[in-house]
Each structure stands twice: as structure tokens, then as C-alpha cells.
């Protein structure tokens with residue numbers, strides 16, 4: 624992926640031909656672990672991925688949630704403004720990314736990564752990088768030139784990961800919330 628020109632990558636990710644993504648991705652998506660060659664692929668999420676994504680949100684992202692909630696969210700995804708991709712290894716979903724159009728009055732439209740996580744046993748083999756690449760390709764396909772995301776202050780590992788992918792951070796923010804109904 625690192626060495627793949629953006630145009631070529633976009634072509635590979637174009638349409639919904641994610642089955643080819645695995646073989647062309649980049650050499651780090653195939654590593655030797657003992658005698659096992661571990662491969663992964665990236666594809667668009669389906670509603671049937673709700674169980675796996677809920678487990679990842681709970682265990683790996685730290686946001687406990689029910690399968691029914693995630694299923695409802697997947698069922699009501701608006702493809703005009705958002706996309707969810709999953710990483711699949713050995714037939715199991717091992718990571719996901721959720722990206723959306725981010726519109727404010729004072730900036731050109733950006734793409735916002737709303738959620739990204741990889742199962743701990745599958746980290747450091749390029750899965751996170753491939754998921755972010757899928758989100759970036761989606762942004763480019765939608766005419767969006769800028770990515771953004773919020774990342775919790777304590778997620779220093781994730782911050783190093785994003786820096787490694789070329790993301791920079793110029794300011795800190797404080798998130799405010801208020802419950803409107805019990």
C-alpha cells in the first residue's frame with residue numbers, strides 16, 4: 624500500500640471489488656506467524672457483521688454496546704454520507720472503520736473517521752493501515768480531499784499509529800455532553 628500510487632489504489636478500491644484488495648494490498652498483509660500465513664481482506668460491512676463489530680467496539684475500542692444497537696446502526700447507514708469497512712481474516716471480522724462526510728460551515732467537506740479498531744491478536748500486521756486506506760479511498764471517491772478524526776487523549780498508541788500514517792494534530796479539544804432525557 625505504502626508504495627502504491629494513489630490512482631492505482633483508488634482503481635483497486637473502486638466499485639465494490641474488495642475481493643482483489645487482499646492480494647494487491649501490500650506485502651505486510653501476509654506475514655508468517657509460526658507455520659501459519661495470516662492474510663486479511665477489506666470489504667464493505669454487511670448487517671450480518673453486527674455481532675463481530677459489537678464485540679470489537681466493546682473489547683477493543685472500549686465502548687460496550689449491544690449487537691442489536693450495532694445492527695440497527697448498520698441497517699440505517701446512509702451510503703451517500705457514510706461507509707463502514709471491515710477487515711476479514713480466516714473468515715472472521717477482525718477490525719472495522721466507520722467513515723462519514725464531515726460538514727461544517729467554515730471548512731470544505733472533510734471525511735471524519737468515527738470509529739476504528741482492530742482485534743488485539745491482529746494488530747501490527749497492517750490491518751489498521753488498510754482500514755484507514757479504505758476510508759481515505761472512500762473520501763477520494765466522494766471528492767473529499769481532507770481526513771479528520773478525534774482520538775481520546777489517553778489513546779497514545781493510536782496517536783502514534785495515526786502519526787505514522789501521516790496525520791498531524793494541531794490542537795486539543797474538550798468534549799462536552801449533556802443528557803436531555805433519562
Ligand SMILES: CC(C)(COP(=O)(O)OP(=O)(O)OC[C@H]1O[C@@H](n2cnc3c(N)ncnc32)[C@H](O)[C@@H]1OP(=O)(O)O)[C@@H](O)C(=O)NCCC(=O)NCCS
Nearest residue numbers: 739740741746747748749750751752774780781783784787
Ligand atoms: C490503533 C489501531 C487501530 C492500529 O491498528 P494496527 O492494525 O495495529 O495498525 P497497523 O499494523 O496497520 O500499523 C500501521 C502503522 O502504524 C504503526 N503502529 C501501529 N500501532 C502502533 C503503536 N501502538 N505505536 C506506534 N506505532 C504503531 C505500525 O508500526 C505501522 O507502521 P509500519 O507499517 O510503518 O510498520 C489498533 O492498535 C487498535 O485497534 N487500537 C485500539 C482501538 C483504538 O485505539 N482505536 C483508535 C481510536 S481513535
